[in-house]
Amino acid sequence: xxxxxxxxxxxxxxxxxxxxxxxxxxxxxxxxxxxxxxxxxxxxxxxxxxxxxxxxxxxxxxxxxxxxxxxxxxxxxxxxxxxxxxxxxxxxxxxxxxxxxxxxxxxxxxxxxxxxxxxxxxxxxxxxxxxxxxxxxxxxxxxxxxxxxxxxxxxxxxxxxxxxxxxxxxxxxxxxxxxxxxxxxxxxxxxxxxxxxxxxxxxxxxxxxxxxxxxxxxxxxxxxxxxxxxxxxxxxxxxxxxxxxxxxxxxxxxxxxxxxxxxxxxxxxxxxxxxxxxxxxxxxxxxxxxxxxxxxxxxxxxxxxxxxxxxxxxxxxxxxxxxxxxxxxxxxxxxxx
Numbered sequence: 001x002x003x004x005x006x007x008x009x010x011x012x013x014x015x016x017x018x019x020x021x022x023x024x025x026x027x028x029x030x031x032x033x034x035x036x037x038x039x040x041x042x043x044x045x046x047x048x049x050x051x052x053x054x055x056x057x058x059x060x061x062x063x064x065x066x067x068x069x070x071x072x073x074x075x076x077x078x079x080x081x082x083x084x085x086x087x088x089x090x091x092x093x094x095x096x097x098x099x100x101x102x103x104x105x106x107x108x109x110x111x112x113x114x115x116x117x118x119x120x121x122x123x124x125x126x127x128x129x130x131x132x133x134x135x136x137x138x139x140x141x142x143x144x145x146x147x148x149x150x151x152x153x154x155x156x157x158x159x160x161x162x163x164x165x166x167x168x169x170x171x172x173x174x175x176x177x178x179x180x181x182x183x184x185x186x187x188x189x190x191x192x193x194x195x196x197x198x199x200x201x202x203x204x205x206x207x208x209x210x211x212x213x214x215x216x217x218x219x220x221x222x223x224x225x226x227x228x229x230x231x232x233x234x235x236x237x238x239x240x241x242x243x244x245x246x247x248x249x250x251x252x253x254x255x256x257x258x259x260x261x262x263x264x265x266x267x268x269x270x271x272x273x274x275x276x277x278x279x280x281x282x283x284x285x286x287x288x289x290x291x292x293x294x295x296x297x298x299x300x301x302x303x304x305x306x307x308x309x310x311x312x313x314x315x316x317x318x319x320x321x322x323x324x325x326x327x328x329x330x331x332x333x334x335x336x337x
Contacts, residue, residue: 001314004062004072004097005307006054008090009082009110011041012300013053017065017072018307021119025064026304029053036176040166047085054093061303069101076106076310078113079320080327081137087326095322104319106310110301111138111332112150114267116309117298125292129263132252132280133332134270136162136179139208139248141255142332144265147312150333153255154206161244162270164210168217168240172233182237183273189238194220194231196243206255208247213240245276253283266293269300 002024007014016026031049035041062069077094079087098105115131127144130153134140139161141154159167162179169178174185197216201207217240224231256264264284270276271293284291298305313319318335 001073001311002065002067002071003074003076003106003307003310003314004058005076005108005303005310006058006090006094007078007113007301007303007306008050008054008086009078010086010301011035011046011049012302013050013057014301014303015054015058015061016303016307017061017067018304018311020311021123021308023120023304023307024066025061026302027057027061027064028302029057032177039170039176041083043083043085046083047089050086050089054089058093058097072101072103074104074106074310074314075101076108076306076313078110078306079107079324080109080330082110082326082328084326084328087328091324091326095324099322104314105321105324106314106318107320107324108306108310108313109330109332111140111268112148113305113309115142115144115265116312117267117294117302117305118265118292119308120298120304121295122292125263125265128261129265130252130256130259130261131265131267132248132271133267134161134248135268136160136166136270138268139210140332141206141252143259148316148318148335152331152333153259154204154208154251156208156210157201158209158211159214161208161210161248162268164214164244165240165270165273167214169237171218171221172231172236179270179273183241183275185234186237186241186275189232189234189236191235191238191242193235194239196239198243198246206251208251210244210247213243241273241275245273245279248276249279249283252280253287256287256289262288263290263292266291272296272299
């Protein structure tokens with residue numbers, strides 16, 4: 001079954017053709033360079049660029065897959081969550097294409113597809129497993145009960161891990177996207193040079209809170225500037241990265257032990273963080289857990305992961321009609337379209 005998958009939830013216009021877990025083509029048109037000018041994603045600009053790029057990106061994906069458009073068996077699209085204007089571009093394009101081809105339309109949850117990025121490169125991976133799903137907008141510990149059923153056991157109560165990285169990096173003067181630059185800068189820093197808080201949520205051992213950590217970083221920078229000095233950027237970057245990873249690892253490993261999971265999966269944009277990957281690999285090896293995470297090329301937004309998840313959504317009967325709408329927010333364990 002060949003699926004043409006479309007992703008437009010933020011600032012990447014992407015299309016891919018997949019067959020089950022196999023990727024026949026994957027095309028991504030990134031807007032990062034333009035959004036760098038503003039220090040972050042500008043939703044209106046993102047929506048306009050999606051509208052300009054989506055036809056060409058889809059055409060190229062079909063061409064690179066070596067099949068005709070008539071050979072596509074279904075159209076899949078990210079419909080939630082994300083920037084609403086950006087999502088609407090992808091959803092409406094997919095609806096029109098599915099109608100024109102008279103093919104099934106498969107709505108895919110963005111966070112589910114991040115988990116599915118692992119299916120593409122790990123053919124032996126199958127649910128159930130425990131997943132740490134971390135990105136700029138989400139930080140969750142999720143039980144993947146099967147390919148389309150999920151249960152959230154831990155979540156952030158305020159900021160996401162990626163947001164903490166990005167805003168800390170911006171406060172230190174790093175360009176967008178900040179988390180990537182902070183990770184690289186931290187490699188030369190001393191994580192013990194600064195003492196940072198380790199926020200916790202009382203009574204909810206699997207939940208996260210990153211807002212206080214982000215505020216502490218900003219206050220450190222401002223206090224140094226008010227005294228006519230400057231923070232050591234590599235050292236502070238290393239301290240921030242270490243503290244965020246402390247929180248992510250401790251909660252995830254506690255959940256794995258308590259819930260008796262032996263397989264742990266990383267997913268989302270922050271799964272590209274080098275310290276998180278290193279430390280999680282070491283911790284899982286010591287605990288006897290199997291660890292899976294996607295290659296760097298599949299950590300960011302792409303349509304190949306949408307197609308991989310769409311295969312299982314279709315098998316479960318999750319298709320939609322022309323009434324499909326986009327949603328800026330939607331829980332990963334909810335099927336609503």
